[in-house]
Amino acid sequence: MLGKGGKRKFDEHEDGLEGKVVSPTDGPSKVSYTLQRQTIFNISLMKLYNHRPLTEPSLQKTVLINNMLRRIQEELKQEGSLRPVFVTASQPADPLSDNFREAQPAFSHLASQPLLPTDFVSTTPLESCLTPASLLEDDTFCTSPTVQHDGPTKPPPPALQPVKDSFSSALDEIEELCPAPTSAEAVAAETAADDSKDHHSESNVQKPEGLPESRTAESKLMDSLPGNFEITTSTGFLTDLTLDDILFADIDTSMYDFDPCTSATGAASKMAPVSADELLKTLAPYSSQPVTPNQPFKMDLTELDHIMEVLVGS
Amino acid sequence: FLGAGGGNDIQWCFSQVKGAVDDDVAEADIISTVEFNHSGELLATGDKGGRVVIFQQEQENKTPSHSRGEYNVYSTFQSHEPEFDYLKSLEIEEKINKIRWLPQKNAAQFLLSTNDKTIKLWKISERDKRPEGYNLKEEDGRYRDPTTVTTLRVPVFRPMDLMVEASPRRIFANAHTYHINSISINSDYETYLSADDLRINLWHLEITDRSFNIVDIKPANMEELTEVITAAEFHPNSCNTFVYSSSKGTIRLCDMRASALCDRHSKLFEEPEDPSNRSFFSEIISSISDVKFSHSGRYMMTRDYLSVKIWDLNMENRPVETYQVHEYLRSKLCSLYENDCIFDKFECCWNGSDRQVYIVMTGSYNNFFRMFDRNTKRDITLEASRENNKPRTVLKPRKVCASGKRKKDEISVDSLDFNKKILHTAWHPKENIIAVATTNNLYIFQDKMN
Numbered sequence: 001m002l003g004k005g006g007k008r009k010f011d012e013h014e015d016g017l018e019g020k021v022v023s024p025t026d027g028p029s030k031v032s033y034t035l036q037r038q039t040i041f042n043i044s045l046m047k048l049y050n051h052r053p054l055t056e057p058s059l060q061k062t063v064l065i066n067n068m069l070r071r072i073q074e075e076l077k078q079e080g081s082l083r084p085v086f087v088t089a090s091q092p093a094d095p096l097s098d099n100f101r102e103a104q105p106a107f108s109h110l111a112s113q114p115l116l117p118t119d120f121v122s123t124t125p126l127e128s129c130l131t132p133a134s135l136l137e138d139d140t141f142c143t144s145p146t147v148q149h150d151g152p153t154k155p156p157p158p159a160l161q162p163v164k165d166s167f168s169s170a171l172d173e174i175e176e177l178c179p180a181p182t183s184a185e186a187v188a189a190e191t192a193a194d195d196s197k198d199h200h201s202e203s204n205v206q207k208p209e210g211l212p213e214s215r216t217a218e219s220k221l222m223d224s225l226p227g228n229f230e231i232t233t234s235t236g237f238l239t240d241l242t243l244d245d246i247l248f249a250d251i252d253t254s255m256y257d258f259d260p261c262t263s264a265t266g267a268a269s270k271m272a273p274v275s276a277d278e279l280l281k282t283l284a285p286y287s288s289q290p291v292t293p294n295q296p297f298k299m300d301l302t303e304l305d306h307i308m309e310v311l312v313g314s
Numbered sequence: 315f316l317g318a319g320g321g322n323d324i325q326w327c328f329s330q331v332k333g334a335v336d337d338d339v340a341e342a343d344i345i346s347t348v349e350f351n352h353s354g355e356l357l358a359t360g361d362k363g364g365r366v367v368i369f370q371q372e373q374e375n376k377t378p379s380h381s382r383g384e385y386n387v388y389s390t391f392q393s394h395e396p397e398f399d400y401l402k403s404l405e406i407e408e409k410i411n412k413i414r415w416l417p418q419k420n421a422a423q424f425l426l427s428t429n430d431k432t433i434k435l436w437k438i439s440e441r442d443k444r445p446e447g448y449n450l451k452e453e454d455g456r457y458r459d460p461t462t463v464t465t466l467r468v469p470v471f472r473p474m475d476l477m478v479e480a481s482p483r484r485i486f487a488n489a490h491t492y493h494i495n496s497i498s499i500n501s502d503y504e505t506y507l508s509a510d511d512l513r514i515n516l517w518h519l520e521i522t523d524r525s526f527n528i529v530d531i532k533p534a535n536m537e538e539l540t541e542v543i544t545a546a547e548f549h550p551n552s553c554n555t556f557v558y559s560s561s562k563g564t565i566r567l568c569d570m571r572a573s574a575l576c577d578r579h580s581k582l583f584e585e586p587e588d589p590s591n592r593s594f595f596s597e598i599i600s601s602i603s604d605v606k607f608s609h610s611g612r613y614m615m616t617r618d619y620l621s622v623k624i625w626d627l628n629m630e631n632r633p634v635e636t637y638q639v640h641e642y643l644r645s646k647l648c649s650l651y652e653n654d655c656i657f658d659k660f661e662c663c664w665n666g667s668d669r670q671v672y673i674v675m676t677g678s679y680n681n682f683f684r685m686f687d688r689n690t691k692r693d694i695t696l697e698a699s700r701e702n703n704k705p706r707t708v709l710k711p712r713k714v715c716a717s718g719k720r721k722k723d724e725i726s727v728d729s730l731d732f733n734k735k736i737l738h739t740a741w742h743p744k745e746n747i748i749a750v751a752t753t754n755n756l757y758i759f760q761d762k763m764n
Contacts, residue, residue, distance in 0.1 A: 036648070040594050043652050055405045056430075059492055059511040060542045060561050061657050064598050067540055071594075 041072045049311050323687075324673075324746055325708045325762040326696060330384055332369070333755035335700070345751040347738055351415040351423065354666075354742040357385055357749055358425060359756055360410025364394040366427055366480070368438065369756075382747060382760055389438055391480035394429040406431050412497050414506070416519075424483070426506065430493040433508055435484035435519065443471040489515050489525045496546045502553040509546035509558060512539075516570075528576045529558060529568065544602050544659075551611045555580075559616060563600030567627065583625050585632045595647040595656065603659035609667040615674055617662040620644060622676050622686065637686040637693065640678050642716035642727045655679075655732050666743045677736025680725065681752050682712055698736060698750045698757040708762055 044065045334343060342363025349358050357369040367390045372383035397406040408429055416424040422439040447469040450458055492510035499506040507528070508515050514529035529546075533539050542561045549555035554570045566579035587596060599619035607614045613634075616623050620641060623633035639660075643650060650656040662676040672688035678695075686693045695712040715724040738751040746761035 037594065040648065040651070043648075047654075055407050056402070056493070058657070060544060060601070061654075063539055063542050064561060064601065064657070067597055068594065070540075071597075 037072055037075070041069065044069045044072075046311075323690075323692075326748070326759045327706050327708055327762050328703050328757070329382075329705060329747070329760045330758040331700060331703060331755055332367075332385075332387075332758075339754045343754040345738060345754060345756060346409050346411060347413050348740045348749050348751045348756065349413045349415060349425075350740050350742050350749065351425075352417045352743060354744050354747070356388065356415070356423060357740070357758075358413045358415070359749075359751065360393065360413050360427060361754075362407075362409040364392055364396070364408030364410060364429065366391055366393045366410060366413065366425075366436070368478075382745060382763070385758055389478040389480055391436070393427045393434060393436065393482075394432065397431070411494060414497050414499050416499060417503060426497050426499065428494050428497050428508065431487070431490055433486040433494070433497060433517075434482050435486070436480050437483045438478060438480045441477045441479060442473060442475075444474045445469045446472045484519065484522050486517055486522050486525065489517075495544060498547045498556065500548045500553050501551055505553075507546055507548060507556060509543050511542040514543065514546050514556075514558060514576075526574070528570060528574070530575065530577060545605045547605055547607055547614075549611050550607050550609060557605055557607075557614060559602035559605045561601040562597060563602055563618060565602065565605060565614070565616060565625065581627070581630050583630050583633075585623070591644070593647060595651060598651070598656055599647065604661040606662060606664060608664055608672070615662055615664065617660050617676055619656060619658075619660075622662050622674055624674070624688065635688060637674070637684075639676055639684050640714070642714055643679075646727065650732075653732065655735075658735055659737060660735075661738050663739055663741050665741050666745060675739050675741060675748065677739055677750070679732050679735050680714075680730040681734040681736055682714075683736045683739055683750055696759075698752050698755075698759075700755075706762065709759065 047065050048062065048069075333345075334340070342361060342365075344362040345359050346362055347358075347360040350356070351358070355371050357371070359367050359369075361367070368388045369385035370388035371385050374383060393410055394408040396408040398404075399406055406429070410427050410429060412426075412428050414426045416426070418424075422437050425436050425438070427434055427436060446453065447467050449463055449466055449469075450460065452458055486508070490508065490510040490513070492512050494508050494510045496509040497506060498509075504520075505516055505518050508517065508525075509529075512530065512532040513527055515525040516528050517525045529543070531541065531543060540562075544559050544561055546556060546558035549557070555567065556570070557565050557567045559565045563584065565583040567581040567583070568576035569580045570576060572578070572580065587600075602616045602618050604617040605614060612627060614625050614627065616625065616633075617639075620643060621639055622637045624635040624637075626634045647656060660677050662674060665671055665673040665675070673685050674688065675683060675685045677683045681698045682695050683698060684693060684695050695714070696709045697712050710723075713721075713724045714730065715721065715726050717727075720726050734752060736750055736752055740749045742748065748759050750757045750759065
């Protein structure tokens with residue numbers, strides 16, 4: 001069953017990318033649609049940021065790529081804001097619920113709805129897990145695809161408390177930065193933190209048989225996608241910044257110093273620490289978000305470092 | 315597919331190929347524009363290195379009767395040089411984006427050539443005589459000692475080897491912030507337009523220090539920019555009418571009499587999207603890369619990534635005809651997006667002004683080019699390759715196998731060479747002679763004369 005599920009996804013990946021895109025509402029093809037969309041999103045980002053020619057880049061190309069990114073971002077935002085809250089009927093095994101508990105506080109923290117953890121059906125066969133569109137949306141965004149809720153809620157294991165704290169405080173900061181975060185953005189930000197990856201590995205280990213396939217497959221999905229969703233949140237920033245600063249307005253030459261992509265070798269490692277600072281310097285005047293002067297930017301720094309690493313391919 | 319045969323079908327034969335033979339393409343030799351002059355006697359090409367090469371057709375009486383005159387190099391000159399924009403720290407490419415000929419008024423020929431920023435008017439003139447017998451100068455130009463002059467004579471013109479000189483007569487600069495994609499000479503032969511990504515300017519051919527902005531789609535906030543101008547052309551007969559196309563697949567027809575700034579179109583040509591073909595790439599492939607009026611001015615043709623569309627100027631809501639150039643690429647759009655091929659700008663052209671025949675031509679990949687006959691509704695795919703270079707041998711039609719079993723002589727989509735693209739083609743204004751540019755070679759094909 002594992003192999004079957006995994007293969008199907010990769011097949012769909014192949015077809016979905018090249019074939020005509022399927023409507024977002026198709027059942028099993030929702031995965032391929034999302035995959036395709038994410039791949040195109042990443043390619044588009046790469047195109048915008050990797051291209052540093054000696055001559056001005058083509059404005060037409062830039063505009064078309066930007067439109068592509070915007071459309072995908074819009075879609076993601078819309079999907080994020082439509083995320084429903086599920087309540088499952090089935091009772092999971094205890095170890096299961098313990099594991100999933102780790103992810104719950106994060107979600108509950110973010111949800112603008114009542115603080116119920118979002119729940120997913122877990123014990124149904126893999127194919128059914130994939131089918132409902134809303135489930136799949138959540139799968140791709142939240143990276144902890146199936147979370148169990150049992151009636152009597154158990155307190156999270158103490159060992160996880162510190163993780164939760166730093167995580168939710170990080171999320172706090174994100175929320176302050178973005179006063180009305182969509183679930184998509186906020187969740188994606190969450191994935192940017194290393195903690196989420198720890199969640200993954202831990203929960204992957206202790207799963208009942210109904211779940212490991214979806215878990216591993218999802219993790220594989222996340223790992224295999226270049227760039228990952230951590231790009232997603234800050235693209236709002238970066239896109240605005242780029243449009244303002246790099247692509248359209250008269251170019252401030254200081255941006256050229258910051259550019260991570262001018263040379264293929266050697267610059268990458270050197271660039272990373274510098275570029276985040278430079279970005280922040282230039283981010284401040286151009287950010288369209290209301291930002292208080294003493295706003296701690298450390299979350300941005302981490303995210304930006306992530307992004308820079310991804311972009312320069314380190 | 316359309317095979318050779320049928321009374322009115324043109325049978326295309328290889329005539330000539332110009333350019334380097336080796337597979338290693340020098341960047342500067344990449345052909346970036348091809349254009350016949352109004353008589354068809356001259357054929358100009360521009361390249362990425364900023365050079366213009368003009369070929370001239372041999373006169374009829376010199377050629378054997380079974381073929382039309384060959385094109386030989388007539389003049390070569392450096393039209394544009396690379397420049398550096400110090401303000402933006404960026405190079406300005408010398409690549410020639412477009413060449414447009416002026417109709418001939420006297421012995422000299424005039425053409426406009428443009429790179430991304432500057433348009434130049436070049437005069438190409440012949441010199442086949444030179445004055446000899448100066449009193450004060452030797453034949454080699456050295457001045458004679460006046461005291462040695464004992465007699466006077468009148469200098470006379472004596473024939474010399476033909477020399478073709480190109481000299482820049484006007485330089486139209488500093489009017490475009492963005493990259494010029496089109497120039498088009500008005501039917502009044504006094505003015506012309508130049509279009510960049512966001513603006514269109516109107517010039518007088520005699521005046522270089524002033525141009526009028528007639529279209530400006532730059533938004534106040536550049537963040538809101540979602541559409542750019544991709545091509546523009548004057549109507550062939552109405553000197554007040556021009557069209558411009560956009561990256562969203564629309565064409566706007568403007569009348570300069572309506573207002574000084576033609577930001578409001580008189581007509582908007584746009585075909586509603588086919589929902590069954592919708593994809594992430596719908597917008598990109600709808601971007602129009604070329605627009606050309608028919609000779610009569612009744613129709614216009616647009617080229618987008620996958621198709622050629624013929625529009626009747628009287629009908630705005632959809633084209634009257636659509637021809638699929640390489641529909642088999644629709645399933646490959648993601649790869650083509652990744653390798654940037656989806657942004658290739660293919661041009662298109664009408665056949666010469668034969669009133670009975672309406673054929674349109676455009677290029678594709680693998681050095682294929684396509685022709686669509688509007689009357690017979692048939693189409694043909696031909697290849698520009700040195701392997702077919704036996705003069706007077708009819709070119710063999712090509713076929714791409716989209717899927718399924720590949721027949722003999724068919725080429726599968728996956729074997730297509732996407733580096734071999736034919737972006738520029740031109741049709742002789744009067745005869746069935748076509749010029750097809752591969753990356754760095756220029757092919758000339760003629761129809762088989764019997």
